[in-house]
Amino acid sequence: MTNPIGAKVIAQALHDLGVTVIFGLVGLPVTDIAEQAIDLGIRFIGFRNEQAASYAASAYGYLTGTPGICLLVGGPGVIHGMAGIANASANAWPALFLGGSSETYLWAKGGFQEMDAISLLTPHTKRAIRPHLNSAEAIVSAIQDAFRVCWYGRPGPTFVDLPTDFIMSPVRSTAARPPAVMPPPRAAATAETIAAATHLLQTASAPLVIIGKGAAYARAEQKIRALVDDCNLPFLPTPMGKGVMPDSHALNTSSARSVALRDADVVLLLGARLNWILHFAATPKYRKDVKIIQVDIAPEELGRSNSNGDPAMSIFGDIGIVVQQLNEALKGWRAFSNPSLGTTASTYLSKLRDGAAKNERKARLAATAETVPGTPLTFERAFHIIKETLHSISAPSNGEVVYIGEGSQTMDISRSIFPLEHPRQKLDAGTYATMGVGLAYCIAAWSAYNLPKRQKKVVALEGDSALGFAAMEIETMRRHDMDVLIFCMNNSGIYHGDTADTAEWKQMQKGLLDQSSPAERGKRLQSSSLLHEARYEQLAEMVGGRGIFVRTEQELEKAAREGYVEDRVTVVNVIIEPGVGKSISFAWQQAKEKAKM
Ligand code: ADP
Numbered sequence: 375m376t377n378p379i380g381a382k383v384i385a386q387a388l389h390d391l392g393v394t395v396i397f398g399l400v401g402l403p404v405t406d407i408a409e410q411a412i413d414l415g416i417r418f419i420g421f422r423n424e425q426a427a428s429y430a431a432s433a434y435g436y437l438t439g440t441p442g443i444c445l446l447v448g449g450p451g452v453i454h455g456m457a458g459i460a461n462a463s464a465n466a467w468p469a470l471f472l473g474g475s476s477e478t479y480l481w482a483k484g485g486f487q488e489m490d491a492i493s494l495l496t497p498h499t500k501r502a503i504r505p506h507l508n509s510a511e512a513i514v515s516a517i518q519d520a521f522r523v524c525w526y527g528r529p530g531p532t533f534v535d536l537p538t539d540f541i542m543s544p545v546r547s548t549a550a551r552p553p554a555v556m557p558p559p560r561a562a563a564t565a566e567t568i569a570a571a572t573h574l575l576q577t578a579s580a581p582l583v584i585i586g587k588g589a590a591y592a593r594a595e596q597k598i599r600a601l602v603d604d605c606n607l608p609f610l611p612t613p614m615g616k617g618v619m620p621d622s623h624a625l626n627t628s629s630a631r632s633v634a635l636r637d638a639d640v641v642l643l644l645g646a647r648l649n650w651i652l653h654f655a656a657t658p659k660y661r662k663d664v665k666i667i668q669v670d671i672a673p674e675e676l677g678r679s680n681s682n683g684d685p686a687m688s689i690f691g692d693i694g695i696v697v698q699q700l701n702e703a704l705k706g707w708r709a710f711s712n713p714s715l716g717t718t719a720s721t722y723l724s725k726l727r728d729g730a731a732k733n734e735r736k737a738r739l740a741a742t743a744e745t746v747p748g749t750p751l752t753f754e755r756a757f758h759i760i761k762e763t764l765h766s767i768s769a770p771s772n773g774e775v776v777y778i779g780e781g782s783q784t785m786d787i788s789r790s791i792f793p794l795e796h797p798r799q800k801l802d803a804g805t806y807a808t809m810g811v812g813l814a815y816c817i818a819a820w821s822a823y824n825l826p827k828r829q830k831k832v833v834a835l836e837g838d839s840a841l842g843f844a845a846m847e848i849e850t851m852r853r854h855d856m857d858v859l860i861f862c863m864n865n866s867g868i869y870h871g872d873t874a875d876t877a878e879w880k881q882m883q884k885g886l887l888d889q890s891s892p893a894e895r896g897k898r899l900q901s902s903s904l905l906h907e908a909r910y911e912q913l914a915e916m917v918g919g920r921g922i923f924v925r926t927e928q929e930l931e932k933a934a935r936e937g938y939v940e941d942r943v944t945v946v947n948v949i950i951e952p953g954v955g956k957s958i959s960f961a962w963q964q965a966k967e968k969a970k971m
């Protein structure tokens with residue numbers, strides 16, 4: 375029997391690890407790996423740029439709870455894929471990246487696409503390795519090791535460097551055992567920490583549970599639902615923690631987010647870092663003396679301080695197990711039921727209610743104000759129409775829609791408009807605030823939920839700028855028969871878009887500004903400007919998908935209705951009023967905070 379080529383051994387190892395989907399982009403020397411994988415029944419999703427492939431692999435890892443796999447050619451391919459490696463690292467998502475590299479015997483001679491990927495990626499991955507020789511055992515062992523390491527502990531990216539001669543030539547032995555990696559071990563908390571946390575919660579007058587995407591990744595929704603319900607605890611999801619608890623739940627404080635954070639005296643933090651998303655647990659967003667009970671599987675994440683410098687009470691363990699332990703310890707106790715708390719508790723609850731009512735009133739106003747005929751739609755109004763239409767086809771409780779959202783205005787404004795009743799059904803720019811992930815995430819979500827059987831509709835809300843980062847992946851969607859529905863929220867630019875002046879407003883209303891460029895009009899070209907009314911829907915038409923151009927409420931309603939049931943990729947290009955909306959710039963938020971102090 376002749377020895378197999380390395381490509382076959384690599385594909386077989388992935389198959390033996392249970393891999394069913396590989397994201398990537400082929401070229402020398404990794405094409406054979408993809409071909410061998412396809413022969414083994416693995417679906418290879420070939421992208422148009424490694425950047426999108428790398429984003430997709432990590433999001434797939436998050437959604438499925440098992441490592442996503444990404445195959446990259448060497449040198450420039452790995453460099454493009456670094457975007458997804460950094461993104462996986464920032465979001466703590468499990469993904470194994472396999473990259474080709476030049477022949478070992480040509481190193482330092484200027485080999486084809488030669489690059490020292492191991493040195494480059496070591497600081498950005500949990501592990502970056504190369505099989506020590508071209509034997510089946512060494513190759514399989516490196517892949518197995520990297521697969522395990524990206525998955526165990528806090529998830530993240532790992533990398534295996536595969537030299538051309540290892541891939542393309544027969545490898546030394548065939549006696550490699552099929553690799554086996556068990557699902558990651560899960561740790562429980564110690565009895566003392568559970569007792570201490572229980573005591574803290576029971577003496578809180580204004581408790582709050584913050585639910586992060588770690589809780590969604592941990593699949594702890596049932597335990598968390600029991601905790602919130604049995605103990606009557608108000609909760610606040612982070613953007614991707616949404617849906618672990620249904621948004622419709624009475625104890626959801628999302629509409630009163632700032633009040634909930636500012637007034638809570640004890641915070642139970644489940645799977646979220648105290649980073650910029652949660653304002654570093656610092657004043658004035660939080661009480662100076664807020665007590666934090668932090669649950670995480672990454673010990674180095676624990677013990678962060680509040681503004682007083684008091685470290686959080688650290689519970690090292692798996693959220694599902696720890697919350698179950700808390701449920702047992704807190705049995706029979708309900709928050710706000712202790713009369714000795716006096717009025718503090720009831721003040722907190724009524725502040726939450728008032729805050730929510732005020733914000734909901736504002737949001738309702740923006741969503742329900744009908745568009746004046748002849749003027750463009752606003753984000754709020756457009757999202758409201760999309761939401762109402764989609765809900766009239768499939769109620770949120772069905773959980774049939776997975777939302778992807780990106781683009782600063784698009785993501786920020788849509789977040790509170792589309793309620794989620796189920797976990798892991800919303801992906802956005804995430805911890806790294808990465809723009810350009812949207813179409814890759816659509817492909818990841820579609821693959822996670824619709825292979826081998828179609829179960830969910832993937833709906834993307836993309837800013838016109840965000841869409842542009844990886845627009846060619848619409849071809850990938852069509853090629854793989856993915857019925858993704860993409861709304862391009864087209865305000866002619868990045869965040870507020872191209873700010874129109876009065877003269878332009880008049881022209882716009884007469885339809886005279888169609889597809890004109892600010893430069894053409896002799897206007898100062900702003901850094902945030904993009905072409906006016908670019909016909910992004912034609913990206914779908916180009917590949918035999920469906921494209922719909924929308925300016926009015928009626929057109930949008932019809933497009934949403936038809937797009938939802940369309941069985942091929944659909945782009946609805948929604949013209950939005952440019953030059954309005956709020957800035958979410960972090961510096962700006964901080965300046966505003968300072969001014970308030
Ligand atoms: P968010 O974006 O929602 O704020 P982060 O990504 O900042 O969330 O935080 C998620 C946290 O969840 C990470 O610190 C990660 O280590 C942690 N985590 C992931 N899985 C688990 C788990 N099974 N149990 C406990 N913590 C987890």
Ligand code: MG
Pocket residue numbers: 781837838839863864865866867868869870871
């Ligand atoms: Mg825009």
